[in-house]
Amino acid sequence: xxxxxxxxxxxxxxxxxxxxxxxxPALQDLKTCLPKTDLRSHLTRKLQKSMETRLLHTGVxxxxxxxxxxxxxxxxxxxxxxxxxxxxxxxxxxxxLRRRDDTVRCVVSSLxxxxxxxxxxxxxxxxxxxxxxxxxxDDEETNWxxxxxxxxxxxxxxxxxxxxxxxxxxxxxxxxxxxxELFVNEYRTLLADRLLTSLTCDTEKEIRYLELLKLRFGDxxxxxxxxxxxxxxxxxxxxxxxxxxxxxxGETDIPISSMILSAQFWPAFKEEKCELHPNVNEQMKKYTTxxxxxxxxxxxxxxxxxxxxxxxxxxxxxxxxxxxxxxxxATIILHFQDKCQWNLDELSRVMQVPPTVLRRKIGFWESQYxxxxxxxxxxxxxxxxxxxxxxxPREIIIEDESESAMASTQDQREEELQTFWSYVTxxxxxxxxxxxxxxxQVLKMFAFQGxxxxxxxxxxxxxxxxxxxxxQLVYSNGFxxxxxx
Numbered sequence: 001x002x003x004x005x006x007x008x009x010x011x012x013x014x015x016x017x018x019x020x021x022x023x024x025p026a027l028q029d030l031k032t033c034l035p036k037t038d039l040r041s042h043l044t045r046k047l048q049k050s051m052e053t054r055l056l057h058t059g060v061x062x063x064x065x066x067x068x069x070x071x072x073x074x075x076x077x078x079x080x081x082x083x084x085x086x087x088x089x090x091x092x093x094x095x096x097l098r099r100r101d102d103t104v105r106c107v108v109s110s111l112x113x114x115x116x117x118x119x120x121x122x123x124x125x126x127x128x129x130x131x132x133x134x135x136x137x138d139d140e141e142t143n144w145x146x147x148x149x150x151x152x153x154x155x156x157x158x159x160x161x162x163x164x165x166x167x168x169x170x171x172x173x174x175x176x177x178x179x180x181e182l183f184v185n186e187y188r189t190l191l192a193d194r195l196l197t198s199l200t201c202d203t204e205k206e207i208r209y210l211e212l213l214k215l216r217f218g219d220x221x222x223x224x225x226x227x228x229x230x231x232x233x234x235x236x237x238x239x240x241x242x243x244x245x246x247x248x249x250g251e252t253d254i255p256i257s258s259m260i261l262s263a264q265f266w267p268a269f270k271e272e273k274c275e276l277h278p279n280v281n282e283q284m285k286k287y288t289t290x291x292x293x294x295x296x297x298x299x300x301x302x303x304x305x306x307x308x309x310x311x312x313x314x315x316x317x318x319x320x321x322x323x324x325x326x327x328x329x330a331t332i333i334l335h336f337q338d339k340c341q342w343n344l345d346e347l348s349r350v351m352q353v354p355p356t357v358l359r360r361k362i363g364f365w366e367s368q369y370x371x372x373x374x375x376x377x378x379x380x381x382x383x384x385x386x387x388x389x390x391x392x393p394r395e396i397i398i399e400d401e402s403e404s405a406m407a408s409t410q411d412q413r414e415e416e417l418q419t420f421w422s423y424v425t426x427x428x429x430x431x432x433x434x435x436x437x438x439x440x441q442v443l444k445m446f447a448f449q450g451x452x453x454x455x456x457x458x459x460x461x462x463x464x465x466x467x468x469x470x471x472q473l474v475y476s477n478g479f480x481x482x483x484x485x
Contacts, residue, residue, distance in 0.1 A: 002033045002036045002037055003037045003039065005029075005033055006030065006033045006034060006036075006037045006039050007039065007042075009026065009029065009030045009033070010030075010039065010042060010043045010046050010047070011046065012026075013030070013043065013046070013047050013050070014047060014050040014051065014054060014055075016030075016075065017047075017068070017071050017072050017075040018068060018071060020071040020074055020075045021074070023075070024078060027075055027078040027079050028078065030079060031078065031079050031080070034079070034080075040085070043085070044085065044088050044089060047089055048089060048092055051068075051089075051092060051093065052092060055068055055093075056092060056093065056096040062097075062100050062102050062103055062106045063106050063110065065093070065096070065097065065100075066097075066103075066106055066107065066110065066119070066173075067118065069090065069093050069097070069173075070118040070119065070169055071118075072086075072089065072090060072093070073086060073090070073169050073172065074169075076089060076090075090172075094176045097176055098176060098177065103176075104177070104182050104183060104186045105186055105190070107119065107173055107183065107186075108183060108186045108187045108190055109190060111123050111170070111187075111209075111213070112187070112190070112209045118169070119169065119170065119173075122168060122169045122170050123170065123209075123212050123213070123216070124212065125168070170216060179456065180217050180221065181221070183217070184217055184221045184222060185267075187213065187222075187225065188224060188225055188228070188267055189267045191206065191210075191225055191228060191229075192228060192266055192267050194206070195228065195229075195232055195259070196259065196306065197308075201232065203229055203232055203233060206229055207229055210222060210225055210226065210229065213225075224265045224266075227262055227265040228261075228262075228265060228266060231259070231260060231261050231262055231265075231266075232259060234260065235258060235259045235260045235261075238258075238260055238291070238294065238295075239257050239258060241294060242287060242290045242291060242294065243255075243257075245290050245293075245294075246286055246287060246290050253279075253283055254279060254280055254283045256280075256283055256284065256287050258287065258300070260291075260300065263301075269303060269306065270305075271305075272305040272328075273305070273352050273353065274304055274305045274327060274328050274331065274351060274352065274353055275304075275331075275350070275351050275352040275353075276304050276327060276331050277330075277331050277334040277335060279334070280331070280334070284302055287300070288300045288302075304327060305326075305327060305328065306327070307326075307327050308324040308325070308326070309324070309325050309326070309327060309329070309330035310322070310323050310324065310325075311325060311330060311333065313333065313370070315383050315384070316383055316384055317383075317384050320368070320370075322368075325364075328351070328353065328361050329361055329364055329365070331351060332347070332351070332358075332361060332362060332365060332371075333365060333370065333371075335347060335350065335351070336370075336371065336379075336381040340380055340381045340383070341374070341378065341379070341380045341381070342378075342379055342380075343377060343378055344358065344359060344362075344377035344378070344379065345377065347379075355377075362379055366379075369382055370382055417455070417463050420443055420455060420460075420463070421463075421467070423442070423443055423446060424439060424443075424464070424480075425482065427439065427442055428473075428480065428481055428482045429482065432481060433476075433479040433480065433481035434479060434480060434481075435478050435479055435480075436457065436460065436461055436464065436478075436480070437457070439460065439464070439480065440455075440457050440460050443455065443460070464480055468480075471483060
């Protein structure tokens with residue numbers, strides 16, 4: 001009877017896990033029946049197969065896989081407090097998550113997003129991160145009265161398998177990659193994006209999240225993020241002081257607010273060339289002069305392609321408001337204020353933007369019925385709109401600018417690895433040839449500084465092997481050396 005019931009529940013187990021916590025009674029029934037049968041290995045095979053066919057494929061989004069993963073951890077804790085089943089069953093999920101490029105970003109986004117989230121709830125618990133599963137936690141010691149021996153089929157080479165049950169969900173996700181630096185760097189990039197793409201960013205909320213993350217990852221890992229948030233707070237105060245000193249004269253002066261960032265603490269920005277309208281450039285010069293007066297020996301280096309612009313466009317028959325457009329979009333329409341008709345190549349030279357990019361950006365204003373193409377590569381301002389077009393609610397038709405202001409994590413990592421390359425070439429010029437381990441040791445002493453510049457032995461090997469394929473290194477008998485010229 002127990003065996004029949006257990007087999008039925010095992011066949012339903014994937015659905016039971018997905019329905020957690022409503023399915024806790026079913027899990028408790030299965031927990032009672034499982035020791036009375038010899039079906040643990042059958043349960044493992046059946047559940048792994050169900051996950052591979054129903055969960056671990058390209059048709060399921062990464063956030064949904066993470067949700068199912070969290071439900072699996074919580075369900076297995078009910079079903080098997082020893083943690084043995086959990087370690088075996090989640091192994092295929094770990095392997096699959098490692099292959100997905102967006103896993104780390106999805107995890108970090110879930111940790112800090114508004115609204116209900118399993119991972120955000122875990123973060124609020126404020127437990128320290130456990131990256132070594134074999135280290136007993138304080139909870140293990142205080143809960144000694146409920147200690148249970150490992151199951152008889154536990155691996156004898158892992159005598160501390162029971163300690164796995166104390167690992168919290170966030171620690172297990174970090175252990176999927178074996179490095180907390182990946183998560184810290186991804187959070188740093190997401191934080192920078194949020195701070196730069198919102199004029200009304202809630203810094204107090206971000207500070208609360210940061211304090212919770214510091215409990216998990218440590219103060220030193222998140223020092224750069226502290227500086228970033230301090231930059232935003234300081235920028236608001238500095239901008240208020242400058243606005244008091246900076247008088248606006250007439251219609252040519254444009255009010256400016258800035259975010260003054262400590263460049264060495266922020267992730268790398270995407271670099272794009274864009275020459276702003278002369279009126280804006282002039283106002284930026286005045287702003288810089290006021291800043292230099294306020295801060296003495298410091299000055300500003302503007303990232304002109306980044307930022308948000310609010311526009312009030314007054315035309316003979318209408319006034320239209322646009323909120324939070326990009327600087328390049330604002331520059332385009334400001335040039336049409338000076339001259340009603342522009343040739344694409346001419347405007348491209350003035351703005352120093354490639355024609356293909358500029359044409360795409362002009363398309364935004366065409367969609368708003370403010371600019372129209374009159375002939376090949378010739379665009380004209382629509383000063384008077386037809387009645388049918390006036391009925392369109394202009395304020396809400398804003399181009400979806402979903403691209404990040406920051407360079408991708410992959411691009412940032414590639415730039416860091418190229419920094420290591422200069423150290424590697426210097427070593428090999430002086431010492432002729434070195435094994436991988438020795439190169440890694442020297443880099444740890446001299447090149448790995450700050451929370452973003454860690455490099456594992458395996459990652460370094462992939463990087464050096466790529467240099468071998470590119471004929472910039474020679475590999476022979478376990479040693480790397482520079483090619484002979």
